[in-house]
Amino acid sequence: MRRGRRFRQTHTTEDFAQLSGPAQLEHLSQLVSDVRAATYTAISAHTGQHSLSTDSAGDPLDAVATANAKYEAAQQHRDTLGAQLDVVGGSLRSIVRLAKAHANLRDSDEQQNSGDLAAAASLVSEAQVLLAELQEESDAENPASVATQAEEEQAAADMLRTVLVQKRAALRAELEYVGEEMYAVEDGMVSVAYAVERAADGAPYESAVAPGDLFFALGELGLAAALADRLADALAPLFLAILRSPQAPVTVARTPLGATLSVGGFSAKQPPQQQQDQSEGERLRLVRDKCALAVGFVQSDVFHEMDADEHGGVLAYVGARMWRTVAPAMRDLVARQDEGSGEQLAALVDAEDAWVDAGLIAPEDAWVRGDVRDLEHARAARRRRELLAAVAEAMAAAGANTAAVGEPGEPGEPGEPGASGGGGREGRKAKGGKAKGGDAAGRALAQPACVVSVRAQVLVDFAHATVAQLPADDSTAAAAAAVTATQQYLAVRDALLLFRSLLTAAIEAHTEDRRGALLAAADCEYVARGLATLCVREREAWALRGFHLLGSAAGLADVVAGYRALARRALEPVLEAARRDVRVALGRAWVAESLAAAEDEDKDEEREGEGEGEGEGERLAAMALACGVVERLAADG
Structure with a gap:
């Protein structure tokens, strides 16, 4: 210019x-x-x-x-x-x-x-x-x-x-x-005069000097950095005070002639007990709100009525210098939120976004959002490991114990806490043997009466309980909810895949163990029905919570088909042996019937009657043998 x-x-x-x-x-x-x-x-x-x-x-x-x-x-x-x-x-x-x-x-x-x-x-x-x-x-x-x-x-x-x-x-x-x-700096306070009307010698100016005029003049002489450094060094400690003591009062007093930002002034300190009574979430919300107030003071008062296009470089310079001091404190605050909720961490991200929106820092210099994302991923991964360790411990404690589940002709409720855990028929009758209602929360696929391992029950109960504990996908912590939900779904999927691999190994190692094969098949079918029930119940919730759950939910539903295929695979050798035994038993009856038909029709009625009696006895014996095979198969299952 x-x-x-x-x-x-x-x-x-x-x-x-x-x-x-x-x-x-x-x-x-x-x-x-x-x-x-x-x-x-x-x-x-x-x-x-x-x-x-x-x-x-x-x-x-x-x-x-x-x-x-x-x-x-x-x-x-x-x-x-x-x-x-x-x-x-x-x-x-x-x-x-x-x-x-x-x-x-x-x-x-x-x-x-x-x-x-x-x-x-x-x-x-x-x-x-x-x-x-x-x-x-x-x-x-x-x-x-x-x-x-x-x-x-x-x-x-x-x-x-x-x-x-x-x-x-x-x-x-x-x-x-x-x-x-124009800019007066005191301990815990920064004041801004919107205009200076008198020269250094006391003579009045014809037109008052505004902040924009001051920074333009300094920029023409190459001296703007000195004033910008002074302002940044005066404002940065106020932001640090907000981060370290969120309960301290922060006020912005404005008049037609200027404004003053004060942090911690003109108020009695809170007693230590009152400070401790504040939850961490309340403290972080205070940090967010008070940082936004201070950022607004910098944007609208320190650079009062300055053209953003003409003086944006000065604003960014002051913001970058302050950020080099404030950012480490904010990142340290994030690092201390290891047990904090997603809403608490979102408050810190909002505090940083206020700097970006005001033009104080560039989006690529916003470190807090990345730190929060890394913390959320680490926490979710740790939660995933804890869930897997817990279900593995519970399944190991169950050992080889079994339990009767299902009711003939009545729908079961696999996955309901306490519904399938060893109570058998009595547990079903206590619940009336019916689904809870017609809504999605009460739907369950029919579970036939059978014997399953307690480990399968533990796994299904774990899947239902984990999905039920998923965080709500609200606007304040959507990113945290997405990460946590994905990791918890992955924990359920990992547990299901682990159990399936154990069943696969057991089936391959005991191809001649009919009882073991039938138990493995029952476990597979029980888990498949439990997962199908879970998918039906959570279908509406998945649609409402957003796209970030669709991949995890689809992967969970795909496991159902894998378990049902494994159940068929476990039954194949058992069914083949049963077919062979039945075929051998029934074969005797077929041979006896053929011999009786080939007898001479001209024989004496008495001898013919005796022959027919002998053939009938052979057939009855063969049928009894075949029925015995089926009864043993049913008893094993």
Whole structure:
């Protein structure tokens, strides 16, 4: 942003354009010589003076503008004038820089006295750039500076540099005074004045200096970082105090003239017992709310009515410097929440989000959210291991014990706590042998009467109990609920897969053990029905809790098919042996019947009757043998 006065030409170039090329060059050379003399005179007239004015020497800037316009018009004869025109142009460029730097330094006094410090700083900054460009060009074209023209130019430039140093120092002192008046820092308190109306010497400004003007002026002089560091170093301890003592009062007092942020002031300290009575969740909610209050003070009061596009860099600089101090304390607070709920951790994430939303830090610098995510994953993984260890211990304690479950012709309720744990028929009758109701919570697949291992009962009860304990997926802790729910589903799935692998190994190792095979098949069917019941009951809950459960729920439902396939696999050798025994037993009856049919029909009725009696006896004996096979199979199952 440049606020210096732009030069203007005093005469038109119409008559000049009618001249020939050599005539234009001669006229332009004389004009450049005149404006050079006027510029040097105007600058040298201020020797030893701190202030520049036009009273004694006039303002050469308008004449310089006229010469510059005629030089541009002379470009039409560049082909014929060539290097001569370049020499004139080089001299003119130096004069333009000197004249503009002189005008800027002269006008900066007026702007500073009126209170427009931003314009004054812009003029001083532009003058500094012009003199630096002049020095670079002088070093390149006249290294030794021996020519008379170069010496005069160097003397004028040195005089302006001296004035520049003086004006820059005076403006810096004025800006530091305004900064001290605008931002007052005390122990546990930061105050902001929305405007400063008087200069350091007590004279009133024509227009008050606002925070945006102050930071713009400091930025033009390259001094904004000093004030930004001071503000960040004053505000960071207030945020640390909030993190360390959430119960301490935090107030923002606003008036039309300014605002004050106070942390821990004007209040009696809470007794230790009262501090201990506050739950950790309440403390973290206080941290969230009070951090948001302090961030709002920084955004709306410290940088009062400042354009976010123009001054966003300053806000981000102050925020980043504060964050380097505050972030470690917030991360340490997260690390101490090992047993905290998802809602508590969400409060810390909200506190960090307030910084991001205000533009104090960039999203990639938000570390707390990542720390909370890592903590949630670690806690959920630990919970998963604990669940697996608990169910493994319970299944090991059950040993080889068995229990009767189900009722002939009545639906069972596998998975209900206490419904299948060794109570058998009596337990069913105590519940009336019926499902709890027609709603989804009472649905259960029919469980036929059979004998299962207590380990299978423990597994099904574990699956139902674990799914019932899933956290609610609310808006304050949705991420934590998703992680915990997924890990608990994985714990159930892992337990089911582990038990299935144990059953598979037992089936393969005892292919001739009919009782063991039937028990394994009953366990598989019992677990499959229990899981199917669970899927039916939780179907609506899965749909309501969101997409993060769909993968886990689908994996749980897929286990049902695996258990039923394993049940069929366990029964295959038993059924094959039973078929073989029945086929052998019934084969005797078929042979006897064939022999009786082949007897001579002409035989005596008495002998025929006796033969039929003998064949009938053979068939009855074979049927009895086949029934015995079936009864043994039923008894084993």
